[in-house]
Amino acid sequence: MTCTSPVSRTRERNGAFRVRGGTSPRWRGDGKELFYLALDNRLVSVPINAAQTFEFGTPTALFRIDTTRSGYDVSADGQRFLVSTGTPQGQSLPFAVVLNWTADLKH
Numbered sequence: 001m002t003c004t005s006p007v008s009r010t011r012e013r014n015g016a017f018r019v020r021g022g023t024s025p026r027w028r029g030d031g032k033e034l035f036y037l038a039l040d041n042r043l044v045s046v047p048i049n050a051a052q053t054f055e056f057g058t059p060t061a062l063f064r065i066d067t068t069r070s071g072y073d074v075s076a077d078g079q080r081f082l083v084s085t086g087t088p089q090g091q092s093l094p095f096a097v098v099l100n101w102t103a104d105l106k107h
Helices: 101-105
Strands: 023-027 033-037 042-049 060-064 072-074 081-083
Touching: 023 072
Parallel strands: none
Antiparallel strands: 023 033, 033 042, 042 060, 072 081
């Protein structure tokens, strides 16, 4: 359950909603959308209307994330996602270290 305000017995419907086991909630910068990871590893978006009462829209699955090795974050406008991914166990990717790279900028 994700709580958005203190929940009392009389306000439970307005202050919380059940996501059937979601984790890692993130808010869009303006508070009009909530993102979370569902149990099936899909990133889900829920529109929020908090004008006079707190209302949740219909959840929409966006895409699947490999949560065994990743975390995620959402841009302030909710249009871009940063997802940390890894390589399969036992594998590594090559990388190059460039020394004195500022000397090449002068040419």
